[in-house]
Amino acid sequence: MSKDVPPALAAVLELFTAGQVAGAAENFAEDATYREPRKAPIRGREAIAAEFARFAATGVPFRIVVDDVIGDGTSACVVYRFQVAGGEGEPWRERAGCATVRFDERGHIGAWREYEG
Amino acid sequence: MNVNGTTSQQGPHEDLSIHVHVADDVQVYELSGSLDIATSPSVRAALVAASERGSHRLIVDLTLVDFLDSTGLGALIGAQRRAKEFAGEVRLVAKEGQILRLLRITGLLKVFAVYPTLEEAVKDGQRVGDL
Numbered sequence: 001m002s003k004d005v006p007p008a009l010a011a012v013l014e015l016f017t018a019g020q021v022a023g024a025a026e027n028f029a030e031d032a033t034y035r036e037p038r039k040a041p042i043r044g045r046e047a048i049a050a051e052f053a054r055f056a057a058t059g060v061p062f063r064i065v066v067d068d069v070i071g072d073g074t075s076a077c078v079v080y081r082f083q084v085a086g087g088e089g090e091p092w093r094e095r096a097g098c099a100t101v102r103f104d105e106r107g108h109i110g111a112w113r114e115y116e117g
Numbered sequence: 118m119n120v121n122g123t124t125s126q127q128g129p130h131e132d133l134s135i136h137v138h139v140a141d142d143v144q145v146y147e148l149s150g151s152l153d154i155a156t157s158p159s160v161r162a163a164l165v166a167a168s169e170r171g172s173h174r175l176i177v178d179l180t181l182v183d184f185l186d187s188t189g190l191g192a193l194i195g196a197q198r199r200a201k202e203f204a205g206e207v208r209l210v211a212k213e214g215q216i217l218r219l220l221r222i223t224g225l226l227k228v229f230a231v232y233p234t235l236e237e238a239v240k241d242g243q244r245v246g247d248l
Contacts, residue, residue, distance in 0.1 A: 067191055070198040075227050079191035096154065097187045098194065100224035115223045116187050 005071050006107045013078065016064040021056050025049035029108035037097070037116045061085040063092075076101045082116075132156055135163055140239045144172050149181035152189030160189070164196035164207075173205025176238045179216050190223065197228060206230065208238045217245060 005013075008027040015024045025048045028034070034048045035041040042051050061084065068079040078099045083092040097116035104110040133156035136147040144167060152160060167175055177193060179185070197207045209231045211217040220226055231245040232238035 068195045068198050070194055070201065070228060072227070075224065077194050077223075077225065077228050079187075079194050096191065098190050098223065100227075102224075113224065115190070115219075 005069050005076055006073065006103050008103065008107050008109050009069070009071070009076055009078070009101055012109065013064070013066055013069070016080075017066055019061060019063040021052035025052055027109055028112070029104045029106070029110045032109055033111045033113075035111075035113040037114055071101075074103055076103075133159065135160065137163070140176070140235065143174050143176055143239060145176045145178055145235065145239075147178040147181065151184040152179075152182050152192070153184055153186045154188045157186075157188040157192040161192040161195060164192065165199070168196070168199045168203075173200045173203040175200065175205075176208045176210060176235065178210040178235055178238075180210055180212050180235070182216055185216050185219055190219075190225065194225075194228065208232060208241075210235050210238050211245065 012024045012027050015021065025045055028045045028048050030045050031043070032045055032048060033041050033043050034051065042048050063083050065081040065083065066078060067081065068077075070077050078101060080099065081094050081096050083094045085092055095116050097114050099112055099114045101109055101113075102111040133148060133150035133152060136149070138145050138147070146160075146163065146167075148160065150156065164175070164177075175196065177196070193207065193209070200207050207229065209220070209229045210233070211220060211231055212233060217231070220229070220231060226246050230238075230241075232242065233245055237243050
């Protein structure tokens with residue numbers, strides 16, 4: 001992982017790699033945007049927290065494997081594999097992607113945009 | 118590598134070829150074909166090998182790449198991360214089109230210096246973002 005990864009991103013990745021989303025939204029700026037592939041952008045920390053809570057409520061076990069992070073302190077790019085549990089006895093399903101992340105002047109995540117495919 | 122200082126690799130998937138040559142003491146990885154989940158491991162391995170040989174200033178020429186997916190981007194980002202750890206850099210060459218559009222959309226023009234031609238990349242000339 002690059003040394004220039006702000007604490008906000010490090011905290012989010014630590015949660016995501018542990019398969020947790022609770023508390024992740026606290027690292028986003030109040031007016032942050034969060035964009036997943038093929039979905040409308042989510043605007044604002046509260047809405048992002050609600051989206052994370054909605055996902056957590058599904059109870060689907062997930063984890064993110066981070067392959068690389070590169071950053072310059074104002075922005076970063078995360079190369080990841082998003083894995084969700086298959087059915088009982090089935091292997092985890094995996095999607096590869098990368099997310100570009102921008103930070104505000106306070107070091108919060110101001111924009112998160114994922115690309116998959 | 119042959120006597121001309123160039124080498125070509127055809128990975129296990131014939132959808133991508135890697136031609137390596139040297140321009141002004143910089144190693145140039147000229148890719149041709151699709152850089153995707155099937156072919157990105159070959160590119161990643163080639164770029165890791167370059168890093169292990171101590172080559173931390175590289176140019177990856179994407180001019181002849183017709184498809185680039187997130188795993189391909191991951192291979193390039195990994196190479197840039199390794200290069201930066203040694204105060205090096207991976208420069209990209211991409212002409213106007215699908216590949217450059219993807220680099221713009223994903224915000225990777227902030228991660229990579231991208232040049233419209235190999236000549237501009239070699240001399241650290243005009244970047245795509247400057248145009």
